[in-house]
Amino acid sequence: MPPREAPARAGAMRLQVRGLTVRFGGLAALTDVDLDVADGQVVGLIGPNGAGKTTVFNAVSGLVRTAAGTITVAGRPAPRAPSGLARAGVARTLQGLGLFPGLSVRENVEVGALAAPDPGAPDPAARTLRALDDLGIADRAALPVGALPYPEQKKVALARALVADPRLLLLDEPAGGLGAADIAELDAVVRRVAATGCAVLLVEHHVDFVMGLCDRVVVLDFGRVIADGLPDDVRRDPAVTAAYLGIEVTAP
Numbered sequence: 627m628p629p630r631e632a633p634a635r636a637g638a639m640r641l642q643v644r645g646l647t648v649r650f651g652g653l654a655a656l657t658d659v660d661l662d663v664a665d666g667q668v669v670g671l672i673g674p675n676g677a678g679k680t681t682v683f684n685a686v687s688g689l690v691r692t693a694a695g696t697i698t699v700a701g702r703p704a705p706r707a708p709s710g711l712a713r714a715g716v717a718r719t720l721q722g723l724g725l726f727p728g729l730s731v732r733e734n735v736e737v738g739a740l741a742a743p744d745p746g747a748p749d750p751a752a753r754t755l756r757a758l759d760d761l762g763i764a765d766r767a768a769l770p771v772g773a774l775p776y777p778e779q780k781k782v783a784l785a786r787a788l789v790a791d792p793r794l795l796l797l798d799e800p801a802g803g804l805g806a807a808d809i810a811e812l813d814a815v816v817r818r819v820a821a822t823g824c825a826v827l828l829v830e831h832h833v834d835f836v837m838g839l840c841d842r843v844v845v846l847d848f849g850r851v852i853a854d855g856l857p858d859d860v861r862r863d864p865a866v867t868a869a870y871l872g873i874e875v876t877a878p
């Protein structure tokens with residue numbers, strides 16, 4: 627895949643994080659984190675285990691109390707309640723999928739459609755079918771989601787986020803557990819979503835996927851931003867290589 631070109635129009639700032647600090651008791655999970663994602667941009671958030679990546683997502687989603695800093699979505703303070711976030715156009719996927727195994731594929735995705743009612747949009751059932759179709763799993767709609775192979779369950783989780791037509795999409799390890807063909811498909815889906823103007827922030831351990839897809843990459847280590855820039859510059863940053871201690875972050 628070629629690197630993504632910059633969006634044709636410089637997108638407005640969708641997510642802006644400034645000075646974000648989160649503590650769990652005596653542990654500083656995040657310290658003074660700054661992060662920007664513009665409309666149409668794909669930003670990767672990487673870092674070793676425990677660096678604070680998921681905590682950033684949880685702070686943006688109102689799931690953890692922040693000790694300091696500001697989080698704005700489209701220039702306004704990020705809503706803290708799920709309904710407010712949905713109205714602000716924020717959707718996320720979870721590391722653990724978070725699907726309801728007893729419900730059908732269609733019902734799982736409809737949960738996302740109902741969470742973000744938009745009077746101008748088609749009804750939830752139609753939106754659900756469109757989202758499943760976009761990801762090539764419309765023929766799975768009636769099956770219990772637990773009966774699907776893992777890569778298809780990941781597509782269902784993604785469809786549940788996309789069905790709300792988000793303006794800010796938070797993807798938590800979307801490539802985790804996927805093989806090369808599924809990752810290539812995922813890469814194409816994320817590019818397509820960003821091309822509609824949606825801002826995408828993705829947490830991922832699969833460094834090659836991140837470097838190939840993202841417009842910018844932010845690296846966290848021990849809760850602090852140690853690099854923020856173009857993928858090629860981040861790859862070459864000695865602080866990043868040191869943080870990964872032996873994990874290959876350079877181009878093959």
Ligand SMILES: Nc1ncnc2c1ncn2[C@@H]1O[C@H](COP(=O)(O)OP(=O)(O)OP(=O)(O)O)[C@@H](O)[C@H]1O
Nearest residue numbers: 650653654655673674675676677678679680681682
């Ligand atoms: N609810 C919590 N209570 C206490 N400590 C927490 C909590 N959530 C996260 N932490 C701690 O905060 C730090 C950052 O965790 P976080 O899950 O954000 O890291 P991460 O970069 O997403 O890691 P991974 O790549 O392993 O998912 C870790 O030290 C973790 O143990």
